[in-house]
Amino acid sequence: MAGQKMLKFTQVSREMPEKRPPNLRKEDFGEIYAEYAREKAAEQASRCSQCGVPYCQTHCPLHNNIPDWLRLTAEGRLQEAYEISQVTNTFPEICGRICPQDRLCEGNCVIEQSGHGTVTIGSVEKYITDTAFEEGWVQPIRPHAERSESVGIIGAGPGGLAAADMLRRQGVQVTVYDRYDRGGGLLTYGIPGFKLEKDIVMQRMAQLEDGGVQFVLNCNVGEDLSFDAIRGKHDAVLIATGVYKTRDLPDSGADGIVDAIDYLTASNRKSFGDDVPEFxxxxxxxEGKRIVVIGGGDTAMDCVRTAIRQGAESVKCLYRRDRANMPGSQxxxxxxxxxxxxxxxxxxPNGFEGDPVTGVKVQKMRLGAPDATGRQAPELIEGSDYVEGADIVIKALGFEPEDLPKLWGVDGLEVTRWGTVKADFNTGATSLDGVFAAGDIVRGASLVVWAIRDGRDAATAMLEYLGQAATVAAE
Structure with missing residues (x-):
């Protein structure tokens, strides 16, 4: 029976959900992809080859059981598909929207390699969980038994929230501390609504709060509350702050040269209806300005597409390599x-003109021999300089970790030579007893799906740590 529903990739073509026309979608911050209808989701899921070694699952950081929930979707068993999906992924509706599937699951789909076009895994994943919320299948967090142990989590981004979810389901008392006035971290303030509408994030925040997770917001650790105070209040602590320090450019202090995170945060706050004086x-x-964005990653893509929606006169993206070598999603x-x-x-860029800025001095490059990473290194073409006019220049060059030991005034918290928190690869345990770390603050700027994976792994390790501590106390 199941076999008849699947393996239809030779008969059914790959089809993404309908995408809104550019002239309409650039007028607002709504998501650009429509939802699948039930029949279309089943049809696209039926293209899965159900291969014996599912590379899609292997190349997913969460190792989601993709073939099984595709089969269940094709069979119309959507509630079961959701239940299997959420076993390995705390936020499937978010990953379905923002994961770079072309580099992960879909990019390694077997039928893609055979020339039939990948299964639209991300769009089906999004559809399953959106349907689960609409149908009331998403159950509230209700632990079988409450535990006395408590955990403090610093950072309400995807890593911290994934850990909070897992710990709370086991009855642990969880408090999440965050510097912003809303939870979600970059999901809320860094990623624009056209990729991830904010009510999607807020419904997960509401589920966590309803399940007993306590949130202490507008809390700058090291200023409003010391790290030692948090550590003293809880049986274990998870550092999941992410990385927010923008990589800088020389001589970029003129008015009109701004950091990507500040620009995106202001836009997202405006979408919430907040008072944003800088906007x-x-x-x-x-609006009405010449915008130049420097960088080639997903953050740069978020900035250029935000500027279009704000009504920029022109939007240009400068990247030092070519299209094939850019890190952002194609x-x-x-x-x-x-x-x-x-x-x-x-x-x-090779400097700037004006203060306020009026232009970017640009050097043209060519790709030379591969560097230590295997990528062709950009080389300067002498005499090719010119000035690109700009009213706002947005630096989207990636993020680095803040100096947490100094920022928090904490001794003994070891960091790597890159400034990330030094933590055990498997457990997330740091150099301080009972203190764990997860997500970008350990691995460096990375993907949301990896933060979720790290948060879940850290939660598992923390449960084991709390269990050992309880055993010692009982003895």
Missing amino acids: DSGELNA REVQNAEEEGVEFVWLAA
């Missing part, structure tokens, strides 16, 4: 180009 003054608002590049973004490949 209203025009400092972080692209799907995002295509979406940006459809919306009117101009990409200037093989171009690097």
Whole structure:
């Protein structure tokens, strides 16, 4: 029976959910992809080959049981599909929207390798969980028994929230501390609504709060509350702050040169209806301005597409390598180009003009011999400099960790030479007893799905630590 529903990739073509036309979608911050209808989700799921060695699952950081929930979707057994999906993934509706599936599960789909077009795994994953919320299948967190142990989690981003969810389900008392006024971290303030509408994040926040997770917001650790105070209040602590320090450029202190995280946060706050003076003054608002974004990752894609929606006069993205070598999602590049973004490949900044800024000094590059990472290194083309006019320049060069030991005034917390917290690869245990770390603050700037994986792994290790501590106390 199941076999008849599957293996239809030779008869059914790959089909993404309908994408809103560029002229309409660039007028607002709504998500650009429509939802599958039930029949279309089943049809696309039926294309799965149910291969014996599912590379999609192997290349998913969470090792989601993708073939099984695709089969259940094809059979119309959506509630069961959701239940299997959420066993390994705390936030499948978020991963379905923002994971770079083209580099992970879909990029390793067997039928893609055979030329039939990958299964639309991310879109089906999103559909399953959205349906589960609509149908009331998403159950509230209700532990079988409450435990006396408590855990403090610093950071309400995907890693911290994934750990909070797992710990709370086991009855542990969980308090999450975050510097922002809303939970979600970059899910809330860093990723634009056209990729992840904010009510999707807020419904998970509501589920966690309803399940007994306590949130202490607007809390800057080291200023409003000391790290030692948090450590003294809880039986174990998880550091899941992410990395927020923007990589800088020389001589970039002029007015009009801004950090990507500040620009995106202002836009997202405006979408919430918050009072945002920096936006209203025009400092972080692209309307009517020439925008130049420097960088080639997903954050740069978020910035250029946000600027289009704010009504920029022009939006250009400078990247020092070519299209094939950029780190951002190719799907995002295509979406940006459809919306009117101009990409200037093989171009690097070499200073700025004006204060407030009026232009970026650009050097043209070519790709030379491979560097230590195997990627072709950009080389300067002498005499090719020119000035790209700009009213706002957005630095989207990636993120680095803040100096937490100094910021928090804590002794004994070891960090690596990159500034990330030094933690055990498997457990997340740090150099301080009972203190764990997970997500970008350990691995460096990475994907949301890896933060979720790290948070879940750390929660498992913390449960074992709490169990050992309880045994020692009982003796």
